Amino acid sequence: MSFDPVDHDLERGLDNRRRVLGDAWVERSLTGANDFNAEFQQLISRFAWHEIWSRPGLDHKTRRIIVLSITIAMGRWEEFDLHVRAALTGEASSRLTPDEIKEVLMQAAIYAGVPGANTAFSHAMAILREVGPQIGYEPQAYSPLDVFHSGTGQEDRTVSKPALHYTIRRARNGKAKNTVVLSHALGCDLAMWDRLASELAADHDVIAYDHRGHGSSDAPAGLYSMAELADDAARLLRELDSGPVVWIGLSMGAMVGQELALRHPEQLISLVIANSTSGYPQEARDNWRQRIATVQDQGIEAIADAVMQRYFHDTFRREHAGDVAAYRRRLLTTDTEGYIGCCNAVGTVDTTDRLKDLSLPVLVIAGRLDQGAPLQMSEIMSSQIAGAQLVVLEDASHIAVVEQPEAFADAVKQFLNKHD
Structure with missing residues (x-):
């Protein structure tokens, strides 16, 4: 041995x-x-x-x-x-x-x-x-008074009115490929995007904001139009001097993105339309008017459970009751007048026939289980936009970025990598 x-x-x-x-x-x-x-x-x-x-x-x-x-x-x-x-x-x-x-x-x-x-x-x-x-590191002078949480971004409101609350996360690599704007769904707020925003901020500057009538933004009286919401977005981008941006919107936020691309095409590099539509049939439009009437008479509480059923599918609601409860609380604390105003904008959205005029890269994301914006609506939009890419997420309903965060982020990042 x-x-x-x-x-x-x-x-x-x-x-x-x-x-x-x-x-x-x-x-x-x-x-x-x-x-x-x-x-x-x-x-x-x-x-x-x-x-x-x-x-x-x-x-x-x-x-x-x-x-x-x-x-x-x-x-x-x-x-x-x-x-x-x-x-x-x-x-x-x-x-x-x-x-x-x-x-x-x-x-x-x-x-x-x-x-x-x-x-x-x-x-x-x-x-x-x-x-x-x-x-290659040199410490820079920086006041504790100017510090913000790196996971949620620097917080502020627009000077122009109605004031819009927003956050900015600067690219962690210090060399942003582009600026990405995240636009939330009806009855939600910018926190809906926290997880995706932190991922994207590795390589991009990321802006998230509250639509008028939501979160910490102003809620002017009256019924809003999608054109007003798009003009709000354009005003925000001009005030921040962001230059052309990548717009990622979900549901109402994607409707705003469509209208923004049509009204202010110089503001966008590319567009992601998630869990959304370009127009509703008459029956659905009537349902939106009924929702407005119900909230006016009985408050948001009267529709809260039905909204959660449309936002999240049965299995998700059963297995993630805490998440659903948090979104229900956010819905209930949304300004009532602001919610009604945005319901009108959503219920009267009408961009289908104009989508053929878009000439920028577009990704359409749909949830296979989505009742709020069924797959057919995404197929209509993708067919109207030359070169649009359609991605269908399995086991995802209306708020797909919450139900399927990894799959949603993968689809977005592949699109960004292709068009950055």
Whole structure:
């Protein structure tokens, strides 16, 4: 029986250690070892760097994050400094950006305590100043008074009236491909888009806004028209000096997008029409007038359950009762006059015969189970628009971006990648 003099577990551990911490650090540790600490160096190389870091269950980037979190919680600042420096300058595949390290420290403030996170920020900032030129990072002066939540965006209202409430998420890569505008459904608000907005903000500036009569936007008296809602949108884009945008609308938001593309074509690069229609048959128009009358007489509560049944299919309502309840609360807290005004705009939408005039890239998304805007309505729109692409989402009803968020996002991102 032969004996292999190579300790493979030790060699694997040293390989991981070099990849994560860098050759220079490991060589200093090894050449600086002596008869007092050499066994310890071997122990951590075999058991920490092989037994743990060689396991394929988590990638090295995730393990970096875990180490930073634990060293903050335990106040092991020498080890924390070592791993921050390595995370910023180490192997490219597991490197962390300054923003990613910031997120680790922010979360540590909640789970490990503000004092620990405060110390961690001081240590990390010192290292960033040291390695900043190497990684192309230079801290910029920024006031805490100007900070906003990166997951929901910078919040404001238009100066022009009726005032529209909106948020802007800037592209996290700092180089926005385009500006995307997200336009919500009747009885909802801009929060409907939170998940998709955060995904798209990886590569795009993203604007979400509340239509008049919804959320934190003004609710002028009277019945609205789709032309007024489209003019609102154009006014918002001009005030923000956004330039031409990608418009993504769902239900009412997609009706606004159609009208905007027809009335203000210079404002759009491309258009996504989701779970919507370009016009209703007479029976449906009568139903919209009846809905207005019911809300005027009895309030929104009288129609809330029926709306939820049309927004979400039976299985989703049963398995995601909390989500449905949240959308029901949002509906009930919508300004009554604003809701009625928008019901009129939706019920009288009429763009079918004009869609042939559109000459921009268009994606139409439909839900197979949609009762509010049946598949046939999407087929009519896609047939009217030259070159329009139709995507049908299975197991999706009217608010498809909520029921099938991954499939909805995939369809949108494929469209954007094709037309960016």
